[in-house]
Amino acid sequence: MRVAILGATGYGGAELVRLLRRHPEVTITAVYGHSQSGKPLAEVFPHLMDVDVEVEPFDASDAAARADVVFTATPAGVSHTVIPALLERGVRCIDLSGDFRLKRRETYRQWYGKETAEEALLARAVYGLAEWFADAVRGADLVANPGCYPTATLLGLLPLVKEGLVEDDDIVVDAKSGVSGAGRSPGLATHFSEVNENLTAYKIGVHQHIPEMEQTVTAVTGRAVRLTFIPHLVPMTRGILATIYARAKAGVTERHLREALVAAYADKPFVRVRPAGVVPRTKDVYGSNYCDLNAFFDARTGRAVVVAVIDNLVKGAAGQAVQNLNMMMGWPETLGLDLGPVFP
Amino acid sequence: MRVAILGATGYGGAELVRLLRRHPEVTITAVYGHSQSGKPLAEVFPHLMDVDVEVEPFDASDAAARADVVFTATPAGVSHTVIPALLERGVRCIDLSGDFRLKRRETYRQWYGKETAEEALLARAVYGLAEWFADAVRGADLVANPGCYPTATLLGLLPLVKEGLVEDDDIVVDAKSGVSGAGRSPGLATHFSEVNENLTAYKIGVHQHIPEMEQTVTAVTGRAVRLTFIPHLVPMTRGILATIYARAKAGVTERHLREALVAAYADKPFVRVRPAGVVPRTKDVYGSNYCDLNAFFDARTGRAVVVAVIDNLVKGAAGQAVQNLNMMMGWPETLGLDLGPVFP
Amino acid sequence: MRVAILGATGYGGAELVRLLRRHPEVTITAVYGHSQSGKPLAEVFPHLMDVDVEVEPFDASDAAARADVVFTATPAGVSHTVIPALLERGVRCIDLSGDFRLKRRETYRQWYGKETAEEALLARAVYGLAEWFADAVRGADLVANPGCYPTATLLGLLPLVKEGLVEDDDIVVDAKSGVSGAGRSPGLATHFSEVNENLTAYKIGVHQHIPEMEQTVTAVTGRAVRLTFIPHLVPMTRGILATIYARAKAGVTERHLREALVAAYADKPFVRVRPAGVVPRTKDVYGSNYCDLNAFFDARTGRAVVVAVIDNLVKGAAGQAVQNLNMMMGWPETLGLDLGPVFP
Amino acid sequence: MRVAILGATGYGGAELVRLLRRHPEVTITAVYGHSQSGKPLAEVFPHLMDVDVEVEPFDASDAAARADVVFTATPAGVSHTVIPALLERGVRCIDLSGDFRLKRRETYRQWYGKETAEEALLARAVYGLAEWFADAVRGADLVANPGCYPTATLLGLLPLVKEGLVEDDDIVVDAKSGVSGAGRSPGLATHFSEVNENLTAYKIGVHQHIPEMEQTVTAVTGRAVRLTFIPHLVPMTRGILATIYARAKAGVTERHLREALVAAYADKPFVRVRPAGVVPRTKDVYGSNYCDLNAFFDARTGRAVVVAVIDNLVKGAAGQAVQNLNMMMGWPETLGLDLGPVFP
Incomplete structure (x- = not known):
């Protein structure tokens, strides 16, 4: 083709x-x-x-x-x-x-x-979050490939809200991204000496990926939500880590949270749910199309926490786009994407 | 001496x-x-x-x-x-x-x-969070110098809880630290090739700085609180950035939040409240005893957000210890600490 | 197999x-x-x-x-x-x-x-510098895969000494490596906080790769040489850049130097000679089996300079080992090695 | 003033x-x-x-x-x-x-x-390499503050050429700099994602600091020299490390080389000659006005090697300028410059 x-x-x-x-x-x-x-x-x-x-x-x-x-x-x-x-x-x-x-x-x-x-x-246009809208993508002639932050956040959050394990109205997403997400146009905010050994937050409450995430949660659950979302710029080139905080419903434990993740992605080749207690790291997906995930429960405060990591340029952009191409064409989802993460 | x-x-x-x-x-x-x-x-x-x-x-x-x-x-x-x-x-x-x-x-x-x-x-022992317990420090013969995460978190959070601007029971602290906080003993978790270009969370809900923060909030407000606190390891040497999320009480705006910060630190030489809308960056306090702060209000979700940055080895450790020494001795608080941040 | x-x-x-x-x-x-x-x-x-x-x-x-x-x-x-x-x-x-x-x-x-x-x-044992000893590797049952520094250095230096474009007795190799070359065992010398934002030389004149390089130059030219070689540790994970300085023989120009490189590697799929004047960068071969090279001539001082870059863990280790496997087995040299560099 | x-x-x-x-x-x-x-x-x-x-x-x-x-x-x-x-x-x-x-x-x-x-x-204009031209600086009304590369290189090289320990016509300087030396104007060459985890050489043989170094060697020795000088860009913010290679004259040993350094800087507060065998590191002078130096002798090849490190923005720029001010004014050379290096 x-x-x-x-x-x-x-x-x-x-x-x-x-x-x-x-x-x-x-x-x-x-x-x-x-x-x-x-x-x-x-x-x-x-x-x-x-x-x-x-x-x-x-x-x-x-x-x-x-x-x-x-x-x-x-x-x-x-x-x-x-x-x-x-x-x-x-x-x-x-x-x-x-x-x-x-x-x-x-x-x-x-x-x-x-x-x-x-x-x-x-x-x-079909929203190409590949793991959640595969059927629609298959018949599409126009796919809107998801944003990098929404990819990491939604893959972590959707199983929990879909299964009703957390309250919709108390969700905080603290996201951290490498600098390549800002593109290749030079500017002071991406100037090496300004960014290296530095850490900051930006676009507090106003990042354009917020409505994309909210719209997609609604598409999956049928319920309106509002997310508090703050992105941070981390002195590294690639990688997004999203830390998702949500108030768990009564009786929910870490086992329920992890089971929801495992069930949602059982047959999804690019989402890897980590063993209980193991925290995902961005470098473990570097250069690959994987999203690594895990869920935790802070029993003292009743909060569910999901940590999700992707390579922002692969699963958060080009890799997911190729995955969508494969699905549009009816090819195996992983075709051309068998890239092992480059570690260290 | x-x-x-x-x-x-x-x-x-x-x-x-x-x-x-x-x-x-x-x-x-x-x-x-x-x-x-x-x-x-x-x-x-x-x-x-x-x-x-x-x-x-x-x-x-x-x-x-x-x-x-x-x-x-x-x-x-x-x-x-x-x-x-x-x-x-x-x-x-x-x-x-x-x-x-x-x-x-x-x-x-x-x-x-x-x-x-x-x-x-x-x-x-007197808890030496210098900006909040100056009187006690002055008469002390034993000062417990605060932890690095509590210093950044409490300087950002205390004005808000003290003034009653936020709900006590809905506070999330997402903290990010450079690697020097882990000390000088080599190990795989601080091995350059494992940490560089990598980002992860750790000690989710079990970090030993949690009770220190909760105890201090109670000391200031008289009320018990429970914080959801997750630290993250960032590929840089120095610096902590704490992003503090709390549900604002009805009617609270960004102006109220910032005024609380400004009032709390009006005569405190080492805390700098940034102009409205400006986000603190860790590099702006690198090598110095400053804590830079600012407050934001996400009107869509009703959440107050405070971003606080320190150099974990200075204000988060040795610098604050010298500040405490100065106060114990009745010397000017800034003696020997007039170090401009090293930027870039 | x-x-x-x-x-x-x-x-x-x-x-x-x-x-x-x-x-x-x-x-x-x-x-x-x-x-x-x-x-x-x-x-x-x-x-x-x-x-x-x-x-x-x-x-x-x-x-x-x-x-x-x-x-x-x-x-x-x-x-x-x-x-x-x-x-x-x-x-x-x-x-x-x-x-x-x-x-x-x-x-x-x-x-x-x-x-x-x-x-x-x-x-x-056959020394497996794949581009130079292919025939011997083909029949071998024991291949000694080259060291990371020798791979970058020899690929840059051999065409010049073989063609007699430079003096044998005035060669300096200043090599710079990322930290992954030091392996995965933690120690103070590879502790993140010690290495990050830091740069040093090490093993001055005593690195164990020196005799490997000298022996191989002799194997190709029949002449004994002594190299001044100093490695440096650079705050990055992957990549070696070798800057090779040699006194050019009379009449030699940049064109001669570059032509020697181009001729030596015309049919070698993993060596890329850059266009005239373009300096190779380590990131351009990151994660791949390429060696990028170029030659320059400092007319004021009569020195030939070659800059060679590799990914120390791929072309400098595992990738070249697979290349050697391919050659031992009579498979296409590039089998399983069609990995594009991961940039940025 | x-x-x-x-x-x-x-x-x-x-x-x-x-x-x-x-x-x-x-x-x-x-x-x-x-x-x-x-x-x-x-x-x-x-x-x-x-x-x-x-x-x-x-x-x-x-x-x-x-x-x-x-x-x-x-x-x-x-x-x-x-x-x-x-x-x-x-x-x-x-x-x-x-x-x-x-x-x-x-x-x-x-x-x-x-x-x-x-x-x-x-x-x-008086060339303000403070350790070598103090008398001239004292009476000056116009000081040309040295370049960053020349400061590191000349402090390392001048004692050797002045004492006649090395041949004038066989000197190679391989210099490595952090990115802040390129200034604050954004461009692709200093864009974070292009520079991070990357290493390259630049301005091979044509860097404008070359004539400055040659002129100064001549000013000290009375002899014309030509240096082969290649700068490299290292993924860190601050720091220059110059590795200086020169053919030693017959009979010269490491002891002679180190003694020349020690003698030249015995009463110079900002130059620290490391103990024998210890290699200087850029981070050991970070944020300070020090130049750390050491000399080595590669007996196999007869080459003297000096490694010199500075913070390019302090001793390589602003710090040395203040040192020159102090000398112009007859103040103590170290006034206002008692800044300990920030390590790690």
């Missing part, structure tokens, strides 16, 4: 190239980019030196002629302007940006401060 | 040397250590090359003959065996370990899994 | 597991270890959670019954005691330690301070 | 503020900056929250009215345009940029690609 990548000069795009060039069913036929078009991709990303392809300016007709599927790894507010033309030409799209994740335009406007697609198109 | 340091071969001890040798009223007359006694301190810590002192095996009579004040920077379970002999000989003691922080032996036993001092001696 | 790994609880062993479990022609039938035998490998290395194998105590008969090839990833001084029994039983061996690299016992004794195998067995 | 700082919004400027505000003889009366003028300095640098000063646009008359000494911590090519007006008004200047270090305009042009001051003014 022929695939093209729009936004190949960002980190998410580069990861797509790393994964898709090893994918046995896929050929990358075009990579598109804006600022660096005309350059060999190997000049933009020296680690891809052995990939012989040039970055081209995007054109929907060209993409439709050369690809059956297009991945859009663009900044917020871009993909919704190009995807309609691709869909019209029969090209399937997997969007790694936030443009198609929220079902209501008004919500997007409010949290992103921008415009996005018509609601009809938003309705057509 | 003559001071001695017991446990000078650990990181806390080395920081005491860094601070005390510049202190205008103090002379370090002896440094004691166990495993490396007989060595020049400059061999144990090459950065202290210009400090001409040898590590000696500890002896209480010797210490009493040579020092007016002894700092004990020892592992848990050690200082309570040596401090009684020092106090009997009229030596004042500032203990950087956990041995004298908890007022009830049984609580210590439960959380530390060890024995500590008699309760009469525990009662005599 | 059935393979076993001795020393699977170290970093080199874990990398072998990562690579070999994806290798299409190989089944891992046993992993042996000393200190942690009896434990599931997934407990020793949580990132290998989905690998269902237990660490066993090593026994040569057992290994010979269960494996056709054994990889020995043991500390210096161990493999020479177990490999003879394996060879006698017809098992092929690939040794990742230094025990079989030096041809003269006396040299090993001098640089390693230990005993190693009989010289007859040392003579039988 | 009243001092002003031009370029206070860069890292060198911020370090000057950190040091000078604790200096007992100095008051900072103005800080000047270009891009951020009008802002409180505490907004530009939150760690300086307790410094109540605003960044102002520079004006020479204003500076001359308010300050006796001006520090210029500006990018290359700027200070030579403002210093003449300050000198005319009787203000002493300490320039932290490269504009006044090279004595010949043509050399500056060639290596910096820009214009600088008239040669008469260049002649008036």
Whole structure:
């Protein structure tokens, strides 16, 4: 199958190239980019030196002629302007940006401060949290690939809220991310000397991934929730760890919590529930498509705690996008994704 | 004044040397250590090359003959065996370990899994959270220097609970620490290749600093509380950031929260409340005795959030110990502590 | 083909597991270890959670019954005691330690301070610098896998000395390594707080990889050389960068130097010579079996400079060992090694 | 004494503020900056929250009215345009940029690609390598503060070349620097995700500090030299380590080399020669004005090796500038610089 990548000069795009060039069913036929078009991709990303392809300016007709599927790894507010033309030409799209994740335009406007697609198109997009919406993904021609924070948070939280083990109205998510999540555009907030040996919180209560998480909890449980969510920037390149705190319902123990995780992911190849008492670490999934999880119960305070880790650029972006491709095509879910974590 | 340091071969001890040798009223007359006694301190810590002192095996009579004040920077379970002999000989003691922080032996036993001092001696110890118990510290001959996590957490939380701005029964503290807090003894959990580019949680719900924080909240408010507290290990050397989540009482806004912080620390030289909306970062206090703080209000969920940062080895250990020394002696609180943060 | 790994609880062993479990022609039938035998490998290395194998105590008969090839990833001084029994039983061996690299016992004794195998067995071992000794490796039953520093250094240096572009008697190699090269045993020298944000040199002029490099230069050129070699420890986990300085012969220019590199590696899939003027970076080969190289000429001083980078655990250890396996078996050199570098 | 700082919004400027505000003889009366003028300095640098000063646009008359000494911590090519007006008004200047270090305009042009001051003014500038040109600094009204690489390299190299222990024509300097040396302007080369866990060389043979080092060796020895110099970028914030390789003259041993270092710096408070065999580490001087040094002899190859470490922002910039101020004023050399290294 022929695939093209729009936004190949960002980190998410580069990861797509790393994964898709090893994918046995896929050929990358075009990579598109804006600022660096005309350059060999190997000049933009020296680690891809052995990939012989040039970055081209995007054109929907060209993409439709050369690809059956297009991945859009663009900044917020871009993909919704190009995807309609691709869909019209029969090209399937997997969007790694936030443009198609929220079902209501008004919500997007409010949290992103921008415009996005018509609601009809938003309705057509399937939210590609692969472990939870597999059936919908299978028939989709437009997949909204989840955000990095929502992937880690929802994989940890959904089993608990679905099984009714925790109170909906007392959930705190304290998330920590490596710096690659901020992308490749230089700025003071990602300047090495400012970030290294430093730790901070940001976008307190206003991160655009919040409505995405709330909408998805509602999609699974039918109940509205409000999450307190604070992301933190950690001096490392890759990895997200989400610590999820929720008040447990009466009688719930650690065993119930862990059983809910185990049951939810029994047949899911990319989610690994750790043995009781073992805390997941980000490095244990580095470079891979795994999400490692575990649940704990603080009996003194009655709080359930789930710790979930992913590699933000793989399971939190490019890897999950390939997983969605596999499901759309009816291929084995793990095709091309058998990458062991790189440790240490 | 003559001071001695017991446990000078650990990181806390080395920081005491860094601070005390510049202190205008103090002379370090002896440094004691166990495993490396007989060595020049400059061999144990090459950065202290210009400090001409040898590590000696500890002896209480010797210490009493040579020092007016002894700092004990020892592992848990050690200082309570040596401090009684020092106090009997009229030596004042500032203990950087956990041995004298908890007022009830049984609580210590439960959380530390060890024995500590008699309760009469525990009662005599003053908890040296300098900004909150200055009067008691002034008359003390035994100060229990606070733990690193409690220092950051309590400086952020106490103004809110004292002023009754938040509910007592819904408090979550998500704390993140650099690795130096784990001390200088090598082990797999602090091995560079295991920790670097890695992030994890540990001691979920069972960290020994929990009863210290709860006891201190009660000391200030008169009310019992239970905190959900989870520490995380971050791939950096120094720094603690505590993110404190609490349900705000009705009508409370960010302004109320920030005013409580500002009022609590108006005349406290080492606590800096950031301007509204500015998030503290650990690097902004690196190497200094500052605690930087700010409060936020997540109106959607009704949660108050405080972010507090310290250098765990300075304000969280050696720096606060010197601050306590200054207060015990009636010297200016900042004497010898005018260290600007080292940034970047 | 059935393979076993001795020393699977170290970093080199874990990398072998990562690579070999994806290798299409190989089944891992046993992993042996000393200190942690009896434990599931997934407990020793949580990132290998989905690998269902237990660490066993090593026994040569057992290994010979269960494996056709054994990889020995043991500390210096161990493999020479177990490999003879394996060879006698017809098992092929690939040794990742230094025990079989030096041809003269006396040299090993001098640089390693230990005993190693009989010289007859040392003579039988083929030095597995894959790009330079492919023919010998093809027929070998015992391969001495090169050290990490020699791999980077020799790949950079050999084309120049072989072509006679530089003087043999004026070569300086300044090498820099990430910390994973020091292995998984904790110690003060690899303690996070000591290494992070720190940089030092070590084993100045006495590193045990020196005779390995000199012996190999002689093997290729027929001329004796003496290298000045100093390794440095850099605060990162993976990666070696070797900066090689040599006095160029009269008339030599950057073009000659680069042409020698290009010619030497024209058909070598794992060596990438960068375009003129582009400096290799360690992260561009992270997690992969590549060695990236380039040559420069400092016309003012007449010095040739080669910069070579590898991932010390892949091309510098486990990856090259698998490459050697492929060559021993007559399989394509890249089988199971098509791992794109993980960047960023 | 009243001092002003031009370029206070860069890292060198911020370090000057950190040091000078604790200096007992100095008051900072103005800080000047270009891009951020009008802002409180505490907004530009939150760690300086307790410094109540605003960044102002520079004006020479204003500076001359308010300050006796001006520090210029500006990018290359700027200070030579403002210093003449300050000198005319009787203000002493300490320039932290490269504009006044090279004595010949043509050399500056060639290596910096820009214009600088008239040669008469260049002649008036005293090169402020404090340990070597103290007498000249004492009478100076214009000091060219040395570059970071030259400071580490020259302190290590000068004793050897002055005493004639090594050959002049076979010197290689392999230098490694933390990222803060690249300044505070964001760019891809200093973007966290590109630099972290990465290592590279840069400006091979063309770094603008090369002529500065060669000129100074000539100033001390009277002999022309050519250095092979390659800088490397290391994933840490602060610190430079220079590894200096030189062919030793016949009969020279490690003892001679170390004695030359010890003799050169016997009465120099900021240079610490390590005990025989001990390798300096950058973290041992972190945040301080020390340069730690040691010499080694590789008897096999006849090479002398010196390893020198500094904190690039202190001894390599702001600290040495304050040291120069002290010497210009006839104050004790260490005034305001009694900062113990921050370790770990």
